[in-house]
Structures are given as C-alpha cells and as structure tokens.
Amino acid sequence: MNKTALTLAVAAALTLVGCNSINTVSESTLKPVTQVTQNQAFSAFSDQFIEDLWRQYPEFSQYAGYGKYDDIITIPNATMRASNVQFSKNKLAELYNFDINSLSGNQKTDYYLIENNLKKAIWSTEKFKGWQWNPSTYNVSYGFANILNSRFKSEADKFKTVLERLKYVPDYYAAAQQNIDTPTIEYTQLAIAQNEGAFAVLKDDLLDQVDASDVLTAQEKALFKKRFADAKTAINGYISFLTKLEKELAENGTARSFRIGEELYEEKFAFDIQSGYTAKKMYEKALADKARVTKEMITLTDQLWPKYFPDTTRPTDDIHAISKLIKHLSQNHVAKENFVAEIKRQIPLLEKFVMEKDLITLDPEKPLVVRETPEYMRGFAMASISSPGPYDSKENTYYNVEPLELRSEAQASSILREYNHWILQILNIHEAVPGHYTQLVYANKSPSLVKSVLRNGAMIEGWAVYTERMMLEEGYGDHEPEMWLMYYKWNLRVICNTLLDYGIQVNGISREQGLDLLMNGAFQERAEAEGKWRRATLSQVQLTSYYSGYREIYDLREKQKEQLGENFDLKAFHETFLSYGSAPVKYINQLMND
Numbered sequence: 001m002n003k004t005a006l007t008l009a010v011a012a013a014l015t016l017v018g019c020n021s022i023n024t025v026s027e028s029t030l031k032p033v034t035q036v037t038q039n040q041a042f043s044a045f046s047d048q049f050i051e052d053l054w055r056q057y058p059e060f061s062q063y064a065g066y067g068k069y070d071d072i073i074t075i076p077n078a079t080m081r082a083s084n085v086q087f088s089k090n091k092l093a094e095l096y097n098f099d100i101n102s103l104s105g106n107q108k109t110d111y112y113l114i115e116n117n118l119k120k121a122i123w124s125t126e127k128f129k130g131w132q133w134n135p136s137t138y139n140v141s142y143g144f145a146n147i148l149n150s151r152f153k154s155e156a157d158k159f160k161t162v163l164e165r166l167k168y169v170p171d172y173y174a175a176a177q178q179n180i181d182t183p184t185i186e187y188t189q190l191a192i193a194q195n196e197g198a199f200a201v202l203k204d205d206l207l208d209q210v211d212a213s214d215v216l217t218a219q220e221k222a223l224f225k226k227r228f229a230d231a232k233t234a235i236n237g238y239i240s241f242l243t244k245l246e247k248e249l250a251e252n253g254t255a256r257s258f259r260i261g262e263e264l265y266e267e268k269f270a271f272d273i274q275s276g277y278t279a280k281k282m283y284e285k286a287l288a289d290k291a292r293v294t295k296e297m298i299t300l301t302d303q304l305w306p307k308y309f310p311d312t313t314r315p316t317d318d319i320h321a322i323s324k325l326i327k328h329l330s331q332n333h334v335a336k337e338n339f340v341a342e343i344k345r346q347i348p349l350l351e352k353f354v355m356e357k358d359l360i361t362l363d364p365e366k367p368l369v370v371r372e373t374p375e376y377m378r379g380f381a382m383a384s385i386s387s388p389g390p391y392d393s394k395e396n397t398y399y400n401v402e403p404l405e406l407r408s409e410a411q412a413s414s415i416l417r418e419y420n421h422w423i424l425q426i427l428n429i430h431e432a433v434p435g436h437y438t439q440l441v442y443a444n445k446s447p448s449l450v451k452s453v454l455r456n457g458a459m460i461e462g463w464a465v466y467t468e469r470m471m472l473e474e475g476y477g478d479h480e481p482e483m484w485l486m487y488y489k490w491n492l493r494v495i496c497n498t499l500l501d502y503g504i505q506v507n508g509i510s511r512e513q514g515l516d517l518l519m520n521g522a523f524q525e526r527a528e529a530e531g532k533w534r535r536a537t538l539s540q541v542q543l544t545s546y547y548s549g550y551r552e553i554y555d556l557r558e559k560q561k562e563q564l565g566e567n568f569d570l571k572a573f574h575e576t577f578l579s580y581g582s583a584p585v586k587y588i589n590q591l592m593n594d
C-alpha cells in the first residue's frame, strides 16, 4: 500500500510539473520536453485510472486480486448505473487531453484499451442493456467464494470480510429484481441454477465454522448469523421471482430471443474483439477457412486410408470417411495414469524444437510449473494456464492439468481419445510453448498495469491458436499426415465456433442446423455439440475470439512476408509482435507498419 501511495504522489507531482513547465521552456527544447512530460503524465494518468476503476467497480477489483474493496458489494440500481456512465464520460474527457501521437507504442495501445473499456461501459449500460434481460448478471456467490477460497487471507480476515459483504445482499437482490424486464428464457434458467449454486458457498457449514472459531466476538457471531439468514432469504426470493417469471414467459411466449441480431452483434464484436475486420467479414473468412480445411482433410484421408484400412474400401461420402479415420487414430493415446507425466515430458521437447528452428527466443529464467489442477478450480477445462495477476507478480505460472484418475473409466477414455497422441501435442503447443506461456513471458517484459487488467482476449487466444499451425508449418511432427489431420480437426472447432456464433446470433440458424454444423462439419460428438449450442445461446461474440485473433495474426504475418520478401524473418516477426503486450492485433498491426 505504501508503494501505491508513493506512486500516486509522484504521479500527481508529475502532472503538475507537466502543466506548468511547458510554457516556460525554450523553443528549441520544447518538443522533447513536451514528449517526455506527456509520457510521464500519461503513465500517471493510467495508474490513477486503474485506481479509480477499482473504486468504481469493487467487484472487478476483487477478481484482479487488488484486495482493498473486498468487503463491498455494489447495489445494481439506477443510481449506480448513472454513476458508472458519468465515470466513463469523465475519464474519456481526461483521456482526450492527451495527444496520442506523442505517446510511446506501449502507451498508445494502453490509450486504445482504456478508451475501448470506457466506451464499452457506456454502450453496455445504455444500449446493450444486459442488466435488464440477463438475470444471471446477478449472483453474489463468486465474490464470497473468491474470499473463502483465497490462499492469501487469514481466517479472521475471511470471516470479517464475509460479515461485511453479507449486509448488502438483500438490497442487491431487491435492485436486481427491479431491473429485470423481458429476459431470455435461457438466461433466466441459468440465473436460477447459478443462484441455487450460491448455497454451496453460503452453506450451513460456514456458520458452524464461524461458530467454532474464535476470530469473531460473540456479538459479531450473532450479527453474522442474522445477516447470513437474511442473505439466504434474499437469494431464495430472487430464485422464486425468476421461477415464476420463467413460467409466465414460457406460457405467454413473451420472452426475449437469445439472438441479439446484426446491429448489436457488430457493436459487441467491435468492443470485445477490437478487430480490424467487421464481424461479417470475419464470418466470411471462417466460411472460406472451413472449406479449405475440409478439402485438406479429404486429401489427407485419401492418403492415409490404405495405411489404416488396407482391406476396407473407403466410403464414398468424404465426411463419413474422415470421421471413421479420426475415430480410428484417436485410439492412439497415453495411459490414464501417464497423462500429466506425458505433458511434463513434452514441454522441454517443444522448447528444444523452438530453439533449434530459431522461432522465438525463450526465457529460461522463468520456468513453467506443470501441476494437477487444484481442486477449487476443477471442472471447467482439461488444461489451463494460471498466470500471476497484476498484484501477485512473484507467483509462479502454472500449467494446470486435470488428473484423470478421479474420473470414471468411460469419462477418462473419452477424454483420452479426444486428447490423443497428436492432439495432446497440439494442446501443449497452445497452452505452453510457444503458445500462452511464451506469450505471457513476453507480455511481462513490457509491463503495463492497463494491459494486465484490460488485456485483449482475442490476441491472447489468437496467438496460441496461431502457434499451433506455425509449429506444424515449421516441421513439428515431421510433416506427418496424421498430425496434420488431427490439427485440422482441432482447428475446425475454432472455425466452427465462429460460424456457430454468428449463425445463431445474426443469421438465426436453427438448433438442428447448429448441431449439423458441429457434428458433420467439425466431427464433434453429439454431447459436445449440444453443450456448445447451449453455450452459444448464453454468450455472444466470446466464441469467435479464438478464431478472430488467429485469423488477424496470420493475415498480418502473410502481409509482412509479402512486403518484406526475402528480408522477412519469422523470429523477428514473432518477437516484435509479442513486444507490444496483450494488445488488440489491430493496433499491433498499425504499430508494426508505422
């Protein structure tokens, strides 16, 4: 905290110096001094912006691990929305005082990220209005779970913070109920299920723990009990309200459609992806990519068929033939008990390949720690990367892998077929080297609090997806046709997520058409396809982020190749690209072409 206070004091001083000194410096030194003071003033502004952002959005600050406002829940009423819009307008006015041309490359991207964040906040409140039609926006569980699962808080700290937060819950749900107007059925159902999940966090066990501990006084314990009961009543009230509403909506057919339509989709795409393309253009690119990839898969199947099925005629239906071959190849996988060990074994091999081929410089000082996913994080993804947040930069970077031993035999073997011999290697490229982990190491070299808080997800996922193809192009896997076939299947998932999302939200495709796209177009199992359909009715644009980022990075690289001809250097391209941190590809593109 001391360090933060000091930074603020220095920042304030710099801003003042900047304003007063410009008029008095001589003509000859005007430009550089202005430049320096502008840069200092902007960096002071950015630091202050994040501090103020946390004060305005305490819940957001909690996820970032800031810690100062963990005991607050904001009441989502009209006053709060007006205050949020005013905050954005004020900060935009401050931002526009800076001449963007006088800022460094790193600052320019920060500038754009801040601008996008503020404009999006206004748009979300005034135009998108998810606060009206998405009841799952309202749920207090995450905040409580975050505190109770924290590895950095003492028991006393946890219980006292929870006690403070509990007092807001009744007003919170009263405001939520007031806000709801013609929601979608899907979000209403989700909100009911997720709010019921709150009782897994605010469970009676917690009361027993509080009772048994000696960190609260008797008076505090009594207050805890009362607030706990009131909070549960409020959550139950919200659930009953939604249950009744859901029934009415279904009976009267008056629910809002989960499809947001072209205008809102384009706008959300522009804010969330910050792409150089429109959503429509991206959709068209995905369509073309699907056709190209499918064609490649047919060629590979023709080539591999006699090797694996010497005595069986290849089915005339291409999709059927590809599907059969993929199923057969998927049986090649590691044993259940070797899953995590195999991932550990592969990381140094990937590093060796990257170094031998001179694809990008790797920093040996910051090792990646492969571990079994901690229990409180399980159940979301087979593999993920945990990177240190902006306020715990000394923490390790972890590669989390879900252990398969705990799964049933059937579940485990389905997962192993999915992450078979080839896909497991592609997964490691994506998550670790030279995918997410490598990108993260580079992002940390151009430290920017703004970028670590407002980082661009499409660039981050896009980079990981880009590296999968790049590694294969550079000869990883020895150009083995099996590896390419599996890669294409993996890549089709990303492409089809974009087609599905745009198809549902803008083109209005039916459930049957959606499932057909995933099962017959992307070789997915029915269960996976159904899960994806559901997810696509509960989100917009998010499913396109992987493909969008990947497509833009690949296009940028190809453009650079064309421009530089023989002077193009892949390693230099990668290192320059990553040097801008987790910024939108659109802006990195501009900076690289400046």
Ligand code: ZN
Binding pocket: 430, 431, 436, 461, 464
């Ligand atoms: Zn990823």
